[in-house]
Amino acid sequence: MDKFFIHGGAHLRGTVSISGSKNSSLPILAATLLTRERCVIHRVPDLSDIRYMLEILRYLGADVSFSAGTVTVEARKVGWEAPYDLVRRMRASVCVLGPILARCGRSKVSLPGGCVIGDRPIDLHLRGLEALGTRITLSKGYVVAETSALTGTRLSLRGPHGSTVLGTDNVMMAACLARGTTIIEDAALEPEVADLARFLRAMGARIHGEGTGCLEIEGVEELHGAEHTVISDRIEAGTFAVAAAIVRGEILLENAPSEHMGSIIEALRQAGASVEEEKNGLRVQAGDPLRPFRLRTGTYPGFPTDMQAQFCALAVTVPGRSEIADEVFPNRFMHISELKRMGAHIDLRGNVAVIDGIPRLSGAPVMASDLRASAALVLAGLQAENTTTVSRVYHIDRGYERIDAKLRAVGANIERRP
Numbered sequence: 001m002d003k004f005f006i007h008g009g010a011h012l013r014g015t016v017s018i019s020g021s022k023n024s025s026l027p028i029l030a031a032t033l034l035t036r037e038r039c040v041i042h043r044v045p046d047l048s049d050i051r052y053m054l055e056i057l058r059y060l061g062a063d064v065s066f067s068a069g070t071v072t073v074e075a076r077k078v079g080w081e082a083p084y085d086l087v088r089r090m091r092a093s094v095c096v097l098g099p100i101l102a103r104c105g106r107s108k109v110s111l112p113g114g115c116v117i118g119d120r121p122i123d124l125h126l127r128g129l130e131a132l133g134t135r136i137t138l139s140k141g142y143v144v145a146e147t148s149a150l151t152g153t154r155l156s157l158r159g160p161h162g163s164t165v166l167g168t169d170n171v172m173m174a175a176c177l178a179r180g181t182t183i184i185e186d187a188a189l190e191p192e193v194a195d196l197a198r199f200l201r202a203m204g205a206r207i208h209g210e211g212t213g214c215l216e217i218e219g220v221e222e223l224h225g226a227e228h229t230v231i232s233d234r235i236e237a238g239t240f241a242v243a244a245a246i247v248r249g250e251i252l253l254e255n256a257p258s259e260h261m262g263s264i265i266e267a268l269r270q271a272g273a274s275v276e277e278e279k280n281g282l283r284v285q286a287g288d289p290l291r292p293f294r295l296r297t298g299t300y301p302g303f304p305t306d307m308q309a310q311f312c313a314l315a316v317t318v319p320g321r322s323e324i325a326d327e328v329f330p331n332r333f334m335h336i337s338e339l340k341r342m343g344a345h346i347d348l349r350g351n352v353a354v355i356d357g358i359p360r361l362s363g364a365p366v367m368a369s370d371l372r373a374s375a376a377l378v379l380a381g382l383q384a385e386n387t388t389t390v391s392r393v394y395h396i397d398r399g400y401e402r403i404d405a406k407l408r409a410v411g412a413n414i415e416r417r418p
């Protein structure tokens, strides 16, 4: 397993090119199962989560190729079972459930189980599919879904923590091939859901209302192949923006999706960083001094839970008291104990991290755990004195395309060693 060796203190300067969105690519790749015709998807990031989804599509019978950011999929026939040893390694693979069901009339997908950021239930997914006329049974860790005919209806996807991103994706994809019209109330507003809706429309689906919370889908007989370019990754962009702030540097985030980053930009400005929109990206410069801040995650357009760990890393380096609460994944604080090993002063009170920032962290051996927690450790290492070694960087490779190479290109002293 690879490790990162980071020698902190370098001021980052330069340009980072932002890749296509992981969380947009994954459901769009699943949606290619809805047609037997060829689909071509551009700007797909080369990540282990992506390669993993392609492995699942191949297992289900699709012809798949991936080169230079472009994925081609032709699912002339589709199997209907996604086995445990494929699904368990990536929770997002649950988004093949809707497309397989719509294509085959039945689907057997392993329950994803939990992960380090907390319980990952799919009750809202299943309730939505049941509303479309699906019989759902759970047996031996599998979800078995069967339907004689998916039928349009009105349903809500509201849950205890707001809506569900992948749940909205699953139900929207199934509804595309249902008989009649489906109204999804309390649909997720995330830009990645809107990107999927655009791809489905390019395939011939009749979808309106993405980004409004109420999706209207008029079912069609079948969908045809389509070509699509994935939106930029707002979380990768946000992560590099925090990198600029934490080491008091200046980075131009080329191709950053500024229009999807309102709450992230607001949080950076609250911390005293300057963020300027330019024609080909977002320029982020650390303020001097940075200020403590208070953040609370929420569903889009609220502050994203996927940026919570990164802002904890920033807060531990800003003198003064900051408070960061995660309302979406209340247990998503795996990074706290590792940041404390680097000298951070953090008091975790339920789902609120109370942080008293210090001028300089001290390098230490730390361990990656979940994708965004691991990114936070890399950011902390960039600021810490001496050397920080981050082990199990395969967690980071799941969601960031060559993060070490991109950081070195703007002056970071980071090395990947086996």
Ligand code: EPZ
Pocket (backbone or CB within 6 Å): 022, 023, 024, 026, 092, 119, 120, 121, 122, 123, 124, 125, 126, 159, 160, 161, 162, 163, 164, 165, 166, 167, 192, 305, 306, 328, 329, 371, 372, 399
């Ligand atoms: C998506 O996960 C993202 N993953 C996550 O990013 C992101 O953190 C999350 O949305 C929230 O924005 C992908 O898009 C591949 P949810 P998803 O269903 O769809 C509860 C990353 O780091 N819930 O929107 O699985 C759930 O427990 C990943 O890139 C139910 O109660 O998240 C959570 O509290 C991590 N029942 C809240 O809703 C359900 O049936 C939001 O979950 C489904 C979810």
